[in-house]
Amino acid sequence: MNPCPVHDAHTATIFLFFIAVRGHTPEATQIATGRNAARLCCVTSRDAGRSWGTARDLTEEAVGGAEQGLTTNCPLRSPQTDLGVTLTLVGGIEDWATFAVGPGHGIQLRSGRLLVPAYTYRVDRRECFGRICRTSPHAFTFYSDDHGRTWHRGGLVPNLRSGECQLAALDGGQAGGLLYCNARSPLGSRVQALSTDEGASFLPGELVPALAETAWGCQGSILGFPGPLRSLRVERWSAGARNHPQSPHLCPGVRQPSEEGITDTQGDQGLSGMEGCKSSPQEPGLGPGLSGTRGAWAPRLPWLPATLSQSPTWLLYFHPVGRRARLHMGIHLSRSPLDPHSWTEPWVIYEGPSGYSDLASIGPTLKGALTFACLYESGARVSYEEISFCMFSLAEVLQNVPAGPKPHSHGGKPRERCRPS
Template sequence: MRKGRGAWDPVVSEVGTERRSPLTLPAPPGMEAPRVPGRTVLFQRERSGLTYRVPALLPVPPAPILLAFAEQRLSPDDAHAHRLVQRTGTLAGGSVRWGAARVLGTAALEEHRSMNPCPVHDARTATVFLFFIAVRGRTPEAAQIAAGRNAARLCCVTSRDAGRSWGGARDLTEEAVGSAEQDWATFAVGPGHGVQLPSGRLLVPAYTYRVDRRECFGKICRTSPHAFAFYSDDHGHTWHRGRLVPNLRSGECQLAVVDSGQAGSVLYCNARSPLGRRVQALSEDEGTSFLPGELVPSLAETARGCQGSILGFLAPPSSKLRDKGWSVDARNTPHTRCLCPGVQKAPEEGSGDTCGGCGPGVMEGCGDGGNRLVGPPPAFLQSPTWLLYSHPSGRRARLHMGIYLSRSPLDPHSWTEPWVIYQGPSGYSDLASIGPTSKGGLTFACLFESGARVSYEEVSFCMFSLREVLENVSAGPLLPSHVGKPVERCLPS
């Protein structure tokens, strides 16, 4: 926040503004320091103790208008969450002008605290749905898990004027959760953005702590976190729950549609996990159910885990990649895997396909002539959809907000090293695509928790282009040399 500005005054953020954090590390002698995007603080901890956490970011076309949400808490503690707040940004000429912050008074239930903003836009009806959970009193999540008694309600408010006004809260718990609530110790949405599929289906990412064994000397014996999605096929008139990711423990999550070429489109879920690494799971039925999840070796969690954001976008043409200097190195074979969703079929005799019918970009030892990929794969391996991922890059603590890129989303080994866009304490984040700006090229935005001493001092906003991502991430995927030991439980926030 610029000196002299109030926390709620309009501010402007620009693409490419060089405003380095005071915590940016100096470059080694003879080397240029990595570029850091300009940063605008949208919400800042106040002297009264009011704290802003758990950001969510949603672009609303056609401008686009940017809607930035966060929890307003009486203190940093989850149990002191209070209401949701919003700032609205207008994009013009490569910069964003932000309006004053306001509390969303209708996004609340009486005697409940509002948490986990999760917006989704229905492009066909020009309606914004802001999902959240309303938690009874000061009941913390850990107490719900220990007792096996849910205190959360599934709620949403809607806006038909791009967030300028909001209707009253709808309690969708009975409709969308129904009888499953008796087997859930607690649940939550997102946090962060939802998605709309080409079919029109609206999807809201969610997770629950399922009670696996209830009676053990009068106490809950075992619960496990599982990611899933709520969905609507009638433009938000009715909502339903999908089935849980069946195997690995998975928590806070986000979703993206991945067009994998010949393998068709699948829904991709990336989730927080207590297993030391992120978990990914695919859905072939638009989020109604998920195939078994798998660990993502190249995306390590922090010691206690942290929420992360996922964003899918159309890959640039291969000609543009060549213009940026990406090449193929013919020394080693690529490390890729056979990850076609669904049951793999045995190859037909004489077909020459030794990978059981995998599509391009997901075959091991097939057809690349012994070439090792450096940077994006050649056209026959390149996925039509790429993914961005934001998450703190520190292993032991929530430090250094990183942007990661995957050019082959079905391959869990395909993620690059991070481009660190903020040096210092960092936490939850949300990514958005805001299209080409006046300067040209695809532009992204990230809303993330940040601070000088702890990650919940402020919520910051920055923008960067795809060109900047390609210039700052590593040329190829990284496999971590060491992944920390799993911790016992995933504890959101």
């Protein structure tokens, strides 16, 4: 479950992380009982994926002490081959009900550190008349500083509920850099958190009101890349300035579903229905110390070097734009990643049910255009009928998203555009 690859460019090794679950124990059962049944596993390839080594069980090494010591020889089996892993059936650390990695991809920092995004359901109160009282999801990372020989777990995003996440390195020039985490959340908006120690710990997270979350949440992709030079930025902003983005077009080869009968019954959501034109429920308050205005945001981070406020890194975010269901895959752009209100409105590249995704930069084309690729779930009636592949350039993104950030709502209902469904 939850495949999550990370590539070590220094050793040309691909680490493919995944979770193995004992028996048929659903995540919901682990959360309800507070008894973890998940194992952290990894396979590696040194020939660009043509062959793979045997699976490693990294749970004891990377997750930590166990609650129970029941041991059995239980081979893990994949659809294609017997991986031959011996599972030690033990729980996670004492206050984890369960955990998982990804899904999506990990990253490597300039220092060489390998990072794998992950999340856990922490048991906040264990005993309540013989049952688990309360759990909460929190994003974190697994990391390695020795090219994957050993792995460690970082600290959790400490405050807001945050789940499936992806990471991006924000380049700060000579001032160093930050690690940016963007996570799924049940709070109505995405959650972002920053790390100043390369993912070993995270500062308190904050809601990103410009990035609406679907009901119950959905995994989303994040990708950092070097922004264009200042002269190109000015040219693009001027050429692309408009009140509304261009009419969205579908990626080549991706079929458009019929306009009737679209439903989405994603298994982990329990939802079905259509994306309408009604406003979503009000989002929860930002909480103490979290300002709702753009002007008041900058002073909240006095520890940041001044040069980091002008980070040359831009971010792309890929996620369904529907609030009630997983509908209409959209691309958002942020030219100022430290500002949670800097995200543009989406450029919708697929009309219809869509879900999980993973973004990658595939470098400049022969003509020098920075190009991206994405794998994403799509379908005609539900969001996971197919896996679609799409390529697009930065120039196309700049032509199809507004020149500036999405207008920030000051207490009113969220702005939402009606789309055919």
